[in-house]
Amino acid sequence: MTRVLSALVAGLVFGAGIAVSGMINPAKVLNFFDFAGAWDPSLAFVMGGALAVTAVGYRLALKRPRPLLDTAFHLPSRRGIDMPLLAGSALFGIGWGIAGFCPGGSIPALGLGKTSALIFVAAMIAGIALARLMRRTAGAPSSPA
Template sequence: MRILWGFLSGLVFGLGLVISGMSDPAKVLNFLDLAGSWDPSLAFVMGGATVTTFLGYRLAWRRPAPVLDASFDIPANRSIDRPLLTGSALFGIGWGIGGFCPGPAFTALPLLAPGTLVFVPAMLVGLWIGDRIKARGITDLKGASA
């Protein structure tokens, strides 16, 4: 049952990305182009998502546990460190260059656009490299471990 709900949640999320235009890299790049042909429509998408998330969390936290699990899985690490800032910067640079973040990139795959067919494999390789780096305990480019 949990797999079914996960699938349905992903389907609704993906449809929302497609309907909002987030799976169109040109629309995303126009949103990021403040000095050129700026398209503010994605700000409304992000604003709507923020309000929905805020309300959803307020409802969820009233429950003793999630509907499909025994307890809430809340990260214990709340520090802002070099790996977090580096990852955030890489994510932003990739989003600005490619016009995709991971969710919309996967929803755009069925379009078989050349940019998507390059971005998704590159993203997966980057994720794999990141996992290898974390597995070795390397937290910066000098090779020092945390």
């Protein structure tokens, strides 16, 4: 129960940060990518702030022998850059640039009842399902959910 409540609180804090920063507004996000037009650099500060908080948080957390609510840290073991990573990153960037939503911004936007967020999340879920199906068909191990 403690893990569920802590996940809920973390999700609420994350969603509030996304909402306050304006990342649930596709127009603001698209303006960030519009260097030749109505460029809005404010999201660069949001990303920089998130990077700084994450860097400090990881430094402090990894000094502990284990997480507060688990028996061990679960860190990625793969370090290489491969085609699935490159393709996924490219699709993420293209989708973010076209729709103005990323997964982190689309979920809080659902709470506002935005139809565009609902369409984006439905397409994202369909894409995840399609990628898993393609991996299974190709015989490649599926990444953990």
